[in-house]
Amino acid sequence: MSLLVPGPLGWELWKQLPDGGYQRADDEGPMVVGEMSRLPSGDLAMLFPVRQVHALPFKAPSTDEDLFEDLATMHAERLGIRPDVMAGELTDSFLVSQEDESSVLLHVVIRSPGEGELPVRTPKDFDLSARGFPVEGDAVCVWKELGRWVFSIFKEGKLIYCQPSSSSAETPDNDVVRDIHLSLGQLTLQGLKVKPERVHLWGPQGELGEPGALAEAFDVPIEIAHRPDPVMPDPPSRILPADVHAARRAKAQRNKVLTLVGAAAVVYLGFAGWLGWGLWQTLQERKEIKAEMAQYAEVEAVFGEHTARWDELSRVVESRYNPVETMLNIANSIPKNSGLRLTTADIDFSESEPLVTLRGAAPASAPVTTFSLALKRNADLEWLEWNNEPANKTQKGWEFLFKGAPLEP
Structure with missing residues (x-):
């Protein structure tokens, strides 16, 4: 297994060792993963950068795992976030903790990958970079990813939130500190209070660096170290983006082959029954395609109306x-x-x-x-x-x- 990981200044390639760990296989790569041309053979996995992730933690009033997906979808829709239904499976939910009658979940929605945001060879597995560097206890982790500072919050060793900042300074500045405090406050308002026992600062480019504004922002130890080697998260996610354009091209090619086969059968066999059967199949496929198009048209209309209503509330919900x-x-x-x-x-x-x-x-x-x-x-x-x-x-x-x-x- 080879692992694509977003690094401080570009994408990194890590190869799996016989003992299950990973070792850096190349120098800093390009800022766009689609520009990585030399990918090794074998299985490939990709960790999505934090900037492509919407992290939506919430408390579910149930411990029934069969209801988690529906509850998470409802929670995301209340916040106005809905993935592109034509872009594959871009959502997942991870259990953080459970009590007698409730569960704390982290629901994530991946922004639909744009041009160049997927490698030239489709990975077998996908996950989040914030889950690729696990820590213990209640902690905040701060590191640089693709030129910007990002952070993640862990509760009892489980990822509960992650977010990119707008800062690309040499050391974490006041903007990073403000975003962390706002995130901790928001978690508290949701009844998901996290009291960090330590703050991990992972310096970019293998350098330890300075704590910057973090030094005076927290009353817990600031542990400065090299970023740990990535791991493949466990349990794995079910995130699986789909290349819609490739799927459509493949479907068109299959239809073309079927048409040629049908024509050849008519010419060489001259059997009218095959022609009628092929025509019936084509009509059935056409009906199925129309039904599918109608279904997605209804979803698009509902989503458009929802977006319009959300825009009307922008002056209330936007800070x-x-x-x-x-x-x-x-x-x-x-x-x-x-x-x-x-x-x-x-x-x-x-x-x-x-x-x-x-x-x-x-x-x-x-x-x-x-x-x-x-x-x-x-x-x-x-x-x-x-x-x-x-x-x-x-x-x-x-x-x-x-x-x-x-x-x-």
């Missing part, structure tokens, strides 16, 4: 529309020690009025101009389009009125 976060981002844009102050800050989510209205004053015009530019350049406020009128001079200084409206989706 960037949170009034407190919006006001904090606005406050952070005010020039320091400039004397500029806000007298009115109004947030209105109706469609007839601007979303944000800011009134204020400053002792000079320069701070007003600086504040206006800072609002437009603030990445956390990029969903707003600002209409900032020129400041008016008064006896007490300069007054201004800024209006921000949401950008068209």
Whole structure:
């Protein structure tokens, strides 16, 4: 068995040893697994990177394993996440713990692989990179994967959550720490509290590195070490993406062969019964295909309606529309020690009025101009389009009125 593993700066190839372990077989590969041209013969397995995984932990009100899949599917649909039904088996659920009448499950949904996100030779098995580096107890693991920092959370040695960060810094920065704390808080709100006993930091490129912002973020030991060798997770997952285009080409080729065979039979045998039988088979296949198309058309319509309704709720469920976060981002844009102050800050989510209205004053015009530019350049406020009128001079200084409206989706 050879194992494809997402490394710090590119994909890695690991070959299985006679004792069952794995040994690194090449240098750092490309960032896209589809560009790996030299793949060994034999069985191949692939660990999906964390950035392609939606991790959805939840507490199921049952211990019946036959109900886990349906409960997990309902949980994912409530969150608006549904895999592409034409892209194979992209979901799985893993048992974390059980109590008398409930179970803690980790449901994962793999983003449908795009161009180049699968190797040129189809692997036999698929799993998650976060499950390929197991640890013991309650712990947080932080490592770099394909240029970005990612982390996983373990409860009693079982993976309960994993997530990529937006940071690609040399060491874990405040963005990584914030994402970890938010994830731990979210687990607590779901009744899945995890109190880490240690934080594992696995340095990229075999270097131990520095803890960065992790050093002061936790009151538990920060254990810095090389990333451990990967293992094939146990129990294995049932994730199995399908190459839809290849399947369609194979089906078209089979239909072509059947048509040629039928034509040859008519020419050489001249038996009208075979022709009638072949025509009946074609009509039956056509009916089956139409029925299958109708089934998927209904699913697509329901999914489209669900997506439209979810988009209507975006201002409620997306954190960037949170009034407190919006006001904090606005406050952070005010020039320091400039004397500029806000007298009115109004947030209105109706469609007839601007979303944000800011009134204020400053002792000079320069701070007003600086504040206006800072609002437009603030990445956390990029969903707003600002209409900032020129400041008016008064006896007490300069007054201004800024209006921000949401950008068209």
